[in-house]
Amino acid sequence: MxxxxxxxxxxxxxxxxxxxxxxxxxxxxxxxxxxxxxxxxxxxxxxxxxxxxxxxxxxxxxxxxxxxxSGEVAGLPTARTTFVGRDAELAAVMAAFESARLVTLVGPGGVGKTRLAVAAAGSFPYGGAFVDLVPVRDPFVAEAVAAALGVSERPQQPLEDAIADRLGRDRALLVLDNCEHLLDAVAAFVDRLLSRCPGTRALVTSRERLGVPGERLVPVEPLPLSSDAVRLFLDRATAADPGFAVDAGEAVEICARLDGLPLAIELAAARSAALGPGGLLAALDDNLRLLAGGRGVDQRHRSLRAVLGWSHDLLEDDERTLFRRLAVFTGGFDLDAVTAVVSGGRAEVADVLGRLAGKSLVARDAGRWRLLETVRAFAAERLDDSGERPALQDRHLRWAATTAEALVRLASSKSPDGGRHDAFDTVADDLRAALVAAQASVSADVPPNLTDGPQTPPPDGRQTRPAPDGPQTLAHRLARALARLTYGRRFLSEALAHYRQAARLATGAAEAAQDLADAAECALAFADAGQAVELQLAAAERAAAAGDGNARAVALARAAVIARRHPGFGAGIGVPQERLDTLAEEAAAAGDPDDPFVAAHVAAAVAWSGTDAATSEQALAAARETGDPVLVSSALDAVVSAAARRGHPREAFRLARERLALLDAMDRDDPRSGIEIVDSLHVATVYAIAAGDLRQALDLAGMAMRDDVTGSHPALARSRLVTPLVLAGDFEEALARAAEMWDGQARMDGPPGRWMTHALCSVALAHGLLGEEEAYRSWRARALTVGQVTASSGHAALVAFVDARVAVHTGRSAGDVAGLVERAAAGFVPGLFDRYATAACAELAVVAELPDAGQRLAAAAEAGRENDWAAACLSRATGRLYGDAAALEAAVDGWERIGARFERACTLLLLPARADEGRAELGAYLTERSQ
CATH class of the missing domain: 1.10.10.10 (Winged helix-like DNA-binding domain superfamily/Winged helix DNA-binding domain)
Incomplete structure (x- = not known):
């Protein structure tokens, strides 16, 4: 925890x-x-x-x-050797952060920027994350930072927003190491992040400045020759050979030949045991003579290349071969990966790796190896010169596809191993790089835009299919596996892109249809119903091209269900209404009606296309025949909606809880499950409120907040908490959540959704009960605008409830009272708050001493049979009207049972023997509000 x-x-x-x-x-x-x-x-x-x-x-x-x-920087590398010198630079970093929030360590490759950044980060008194960007490519900067922070993407919340939410306003340090190949992407990311997170500081290492406003540069120069450079050389040389001896003049000369560059010094020191001081000087002299010329930064680069070349030339043949082949890896690698990609036996590869590590050409940490960025660039040049890269990239692609599929199997096995996402993060950059390289060399057989319809066959009618184990097949396998893995990692937009990539790389129409169908479910999990419908229709076209009627039927049925069930997700459905009206019928005609899955999908499309309760029950029966928890949950939701339309919130809540029991059986890494997980938790919360069960509603809203699929949507998850918190009397927390909800929605593209209306009205209610009239009217107006509330809309009952409850508490004028009570007499559309409104208006009639208050109270009795809040409210109204202390005590017990502490306190005021208790509890609200 x-x-x-x-x-x-x-x-x-x-x-x-x-x-x-x-x-x-x-x-x-x-x-x-x-x-x-x-x-x-x-x-x-x-x-x-x-x-x-x-x-x-x-x-x-x-x-x-x-x-x-609280003070840890996640991912900070563990130093395996001593840190030498850099006192002045460390002081400069700390001083720069006193007046700036972005500090960039600038210097040539091999000068020691990373070690300095690690040392500086260890001196900061607050937490954050260290991100090595060497293996990262342009589109994936945010993913790399998110992985380091343990952040996931949520529906309608871009990954950068999730990162900003995690960092918040608290003090944090983000270290971005080796940014030179991502300058534009990193600059844009840092600029946006710092503007959103005022407590965050960024420490960047690069060969060039980012160019972001407010950036402070700390140049990192080579080590002073007569002091720190010599100390570093002696430290590393004696580590390689405890008996190593060198006089001061020779040590200074060696360091001078190496321009004081720490990486060059470390590489030379690793050879000290074999060559001795004289041998080192002679070898350096031979190599540096080839690079004679001007001094300065460019010469430092040349001298480092000379040392790398000298180190490379001293390698044995098998060491040179493995060294250059390791450049095919973008990030770190383990022994299995090296054995699979570069070929050779494990024992042989392990031996050569050990020798390369001993010569400081390969770094080892926690069972994995890596090439330092400068060293990898040198090895990559040797690999290109060798002509081996194409064959190595093919083997790298095969390894990547196999590794990704193994990780998918691990996830699907529901293994209790909580580190499976860590396993993906470890190899993610290499998997992405392998797919990019494959796409650059593979010519897919399907058109780039599969939503335009089926592929036109060649004139001669023959289809050329790629080799069953060739690059295109491997790339398709990798794209599908990466899509599944990134969805499981909750990088939703990346997952959607990979499913689309898979569809373009598919070797046949049937595969493309499945890829597009999965892309649709991923888009729906991303709260984009319009894109999901279009992708399902594209999947249906590809299934038709493949001659698979069942797959076409399922895709058409899913398009129909999505369009009817989730029309408010995203920017809307762009498919014409006439087309949507025919989808259920098309699906029924396309597939085999005896196939249980086809039958279940078609039944669901029929149920969601109408309002007949019988079709919902039929859809549920068909879904149960499949045993698929996702299909059963979807059908249950149709039955829940039918029960709610009939005015039976308790039944709807019971069915909603039945959906929750299915969650454990769902594969959370499968996009098909995403919408059911989100919807099950939110619908259960909503109908717990409709039944007046506030404790259950709060528990369920808390589950939704903690859930890794639904939890960090900045507005949606919090909106579900606000209403039960207000009804329970937890006003301060409710108002805090409402502020987070509104601020979070403000960061989203587009206006607030109508789903926010419940929370907005609830905030108005809280302010009204606290006597804050101006805030009450402001939030009420906001709710009316966002919810597009009319007298005939489902939200009308909620607004009436809020107005009536505030009127009871504040004693509004009789004219307003009469209007509210008459609205209740006319009846409300069955939904979530009609019983709240009926009970509150009946109590208002009693408080206003309307002559027919008794009749109105009796007429409202039905509301209490379906809603616990309404039952307690009506009991209190009965006590008020008839001076019935037993009814008031029953109301107190009712409020206690459902956890409505503000209502309980208000009711205690009506009991003379307990009025002081009520006044004390209400006084606590005023004290809390003043804090």
Whole structure:
């Protein structure tokens, strides 16, 4: 359990968490923070929900973990050798950060920028992440940073936004190492990130400046020859040969020949045991003589190349061969990868790797090896000169496809190994590089834009299919596996791009159809229903070209379901309505009706295309025949919607909970499951509210916040929390979540969705109950605009409920009361809040002493049979009307049972014997609001 699993902890909650870590009681915490004990209890409940832990003991342990890890920079390399010198540069870095938030270490390759950055990062008092960009290519800077931070992409939330949300406003250090090949991409990323995260600092290493406003440069020069350079040489030489001896003059001369470059010094020192001081000087003299000319930075590059060339020339034949072949790897590599790609037996490869590591040409860390960036560039030149690159890239592609598929199998096995995403992150850059290289050399048989329709066959009618184990087949396998892996890693936009790549690389129409269908499900998980429908229709065209009627039927049916079930996801559905109206019928005609999966998909399309409850039940029965939890969940949702339309929220909630029981059976790394996971959690929360079960609603909203598919959407997940928090009386947390929701939505493209209306009305209710009239009217107006609320819309009941409840609390004028009560008498459209509105308006009639209040109260009784909040409200109204203390006590118990503490306090005021208790609890709200 880590702090990263929490969904937005407020400052006050952080203070309570720290106090729990100090093992303070609620009373002690209340005294220390000057808040009520009940407020402490509320914050503790919120923390338990957000972190998903069972009790205070686990929260206390978590607090200690947070305190212990708060200063760590994730991914910071562990130094295997001593750090020599650089005192002035370290001081310059720290001084630069006093007035700047972006510091770039600039210097030539091999000068020691990375070691300096690692040392500087270790001196910072707060956490962050170290990101090695050597193996990263232009489109994947954000993915590399996200992997280091453990961040995932969410629906309608670009990955950069997720990174910004993780870093937030707290102090953090982001180290981006080796940026010279990504200057434009890194500059744009850093500029956007720093503008969003005022507490974040960025430390960059590069051969050139980024050119971002506010950037401070710290030049990294070669080591001083007579001091630090000699110290470094002696340290590394004696590490290679404890008996190594050299006089001061020879040491200075060696370092001078190497221009004080740390990498060159380390490479030369690694040879000290074999050659001795005199041999080193002679070898250096021979190589450097070839590069005579001017001094300066360019000469330093030449001298480093000379040392690399000299080191290379001294290698044995098998060492030279392996050395240049290792350049095919973009990032690090293990023994299995090297054996598969460069060929040779494990024992032989391990022996040669060990020798290269001993000569400082290969770095080893935690069972893996890597070439330093400068060394890899040198090895790549030798590989190109050898003519071996095409064959090596073919073997690299085969290894990448095999490795990616093995990782997919690991994920699909539901192994308890929690490090499977780490395993992908370790090789991700090489898998991506292999696919890019393959695409550059493979001519796919399918057109670039598969959404334009089926491929036209050649004039002679013959299809040329690639070799079954050739580069195109391997590239297609790799693209599909990468799509699945990046979806599982929650890099959603990358996953969608890889599914599209797979469709372009497919060796046949049937494969392309499957790739496009998977791309559609990925787009839907990305909350883009319009793109999902278009991709399913393209999949249907490819299936038709392949002669697969069943696949065509399923794709058409899915397009119909998506269009009807999720029309508000994304920018809308671009397919004409006339076309959508025929999809269910087309699907039924395309496939085999005796195939259970075809039958289930067609039944779902029919059910979602109408409002008949019977068709929903038929779709559910057909789905159960398949045993597929995704199909069963989708059909259950149709039945849930039918129950809600009939005005049965308890039944809808029961069915929604049945959907939740299916989640464990779903493959969370399969895009087909994505929308069902998102929808199941949110629908269950909504119908828990509709049934008045606030405790369940809060638990379910907390589950959605913590879920790795749904949790970090900056607006959607928080919106589901706001309403039950307000109804439960947790106003401060509700308003904090609402602010996060609104700010998060402001960062999205496009206007707020109508799904936000519930939360906006709830915020208005909180402000109204707190007596904040201006804020109440502002948020209410915002809700009316976003929800496009009319008298006949489903949101009309929610607005009436808010107005009536605030009127009861504030004692609004009789004219307003009459209007509200008459709206209730006319009836509300069955939905989520019609029973809340009916009960609240009945209580308003009682409080306003309307002459027919008793009749209106009796007419509202049905609302309490389907909603626990309404039942408690009607019991309180009965107590008010008839002076019935037993009814008021029953209301108090009802509020207690569902966790509505503000309503409980208001009801206590009506009981003379308990009025002081009510006043104390309401006073706690005022105290909390003033903090």
């Amino acid at each position: 880590t702090v990263s699993g929490a969904g937005g902890v407020s400052r006050r909650e952080a203070e309570v968490l720290a106090a729990l870590g100090a093992r303070l009681t609620n009373a002690q915490i209340a005294s220390r923070l000057h808040i009520s004990i009940r407020t402490v209890e509320s914050h503790v409940s919120s923390l338990l929900r957000k972190y998903g832990v069972a009790d205070r003991r686990e929260l206390a342990a978590l607090a200690e973990e947070v305190a212990a890890s």
